[in-house]
Amino acid sequence: MLIDTHSHIASEVYIGKTDELLEFANLNGVKKIVSVGCSTKEIKESLSLAQKYPNIYATAGLFPHDTIEDSMIPLADRLAMIRDLALNKKIVAVGECGLDFNEPPPWEIKREDKEQIDLFTEQVRIAIETGLPLIIHSRNSNREIIDILRNFKGIKAVWHCFTEDIETAQIAVSLGLKLSFTGIITYPNAQKIREAVKVTNIQDIMIETDSPYLTPHNARSKGVKINTPGYVKMVAEKIAEIKQLSIDLVEKQTTENAETFFNI
């Protein structure tokens, strides 16, 4: 049994395809899916999926850069919404949130570094106050993420889509974080990340697809363009290969890690 701990299944690329996607997930042993919400629209749609399907769980957070739609709503109102939703049984984490110091794509609205740091810190506080775990996004901002987290010792958090080196992996784990790996670890040029997988204890690892993005290499080379939660199995297989562990052990331990982390 597997859990996809990070999928954007509320994405519009899946409209009308949810049942098909869930069937494929089921065929691949994926029994639970965490549907990530990082804009008010995505949060609401994730929650409605979670309310419809017992094995889907939702999260609520605000991404470092903004969306055009969300930018019309005052930030304080959006944060209040997350705080309220944290009480909902099907909301299992705050996030994804974090820092992203790369230029956003044209359909996002850039937030300056300082604004991002304030917004992230606020969401760390919400996670602590509500007792929910935190899902962290970091791009080109590792030092700042680590500096902030050092101020919140004991925070229950996962570094989503971990693509950093051994040293950063070890610092993150020493702060109590879980590291979550995606299909990127299957890409030929991802040797640095595979080194991080190798040194990280399986008890500290979770797996995810980050679908519809990041289709694993073997699926991609068969022409699959849109990633879905069923492909988290390929991530588990790669971890087993890198760490020289049985696939059964990787499935069992990462599932246990995710169930404990999200309390699902």
Ligand SMILES: [Zn+2]
């Ligand atoms: Zn994501």
